[in-house]
Amino acid sequence: MKGLNVGEAAAQTGWSPRMLRYLEGAGLVVPDRSRSGYRQYGLLELNQLRSLRALRERFGVELTDVAFAARLDREPALRAAVETWLAGTRLSALDWEQRKHERLLVA
Amino acid sequence: MKGLNVGEAAAQTGWSPRMLRYLEGAGLVVPDRSRSGYRQYGLLELNQLRSLRALRERFGVELTDVAFAARLDREPALRAAVETWLAGTRLSALDWEQRKHERLLVA
């Protein structure tokens, strides 16, 4: 039942121990602790660390972006507000012709 | 059919003209241009600017976060990768008891 400690987890995921502590502070990957306070990384956390790395490498995603995605997942009100915003960006991608109505209103 | 120019749009949305130019550079709110190159903000853009402000004020959202949400909306592969990640965070919020299986595997 003992997971890997921070150095072992780092070795297996390609992060530095320093970054693993940083990620915990950022709330992105939070391991359990042993009685004496050592971080204990289990399979779940190792997978999170690996998929986090994949996100950065393959998509150039920042850690703040990932934290934001988690927020979006947890806060329905935020999600709704962002959806409202996105509706606008989708509209502005539409054809010029489809904006006649608006142009009339602003004229 | 002429929209508002940058100073007028700024006055009506609470942004500075400087920030309106910045937002255009960031791809967040991109107005049309008049023949001579002046930015022309229509109803759609004004609404985008207002909802962008609301996102920041009410939710403390950064502009980079909003840009990321737009990316999520446009890139299905990215969305899928983030979904994979999110699955992990949902699991780690689960009850201790529900992780017996994993603990056995790591032991």
Place this chain on the structure above:
DNA sequence: AAGACCTTGACATGCTTGTGGTAAGGTTGG
């Protein structure tokens, strides 16, 4: 033609992110 706008481009600045160190001290396993 003048004044008030606009354009781009540059420089400055304060804050945050991501990352590395280092120091002082606790834990663990042989």
Place this chain on the structure above:
DNA sequence: CCAACCTTACCACAAGCATGTCAAGGTCTT
């Protein structure tokens, strides 16, 4: 008990973000 880990707490620092301001020049309205 000693070496090799771990802990927290700092300091540093490059890069990027969010803003402001200023300069040199174009446009528009009266």
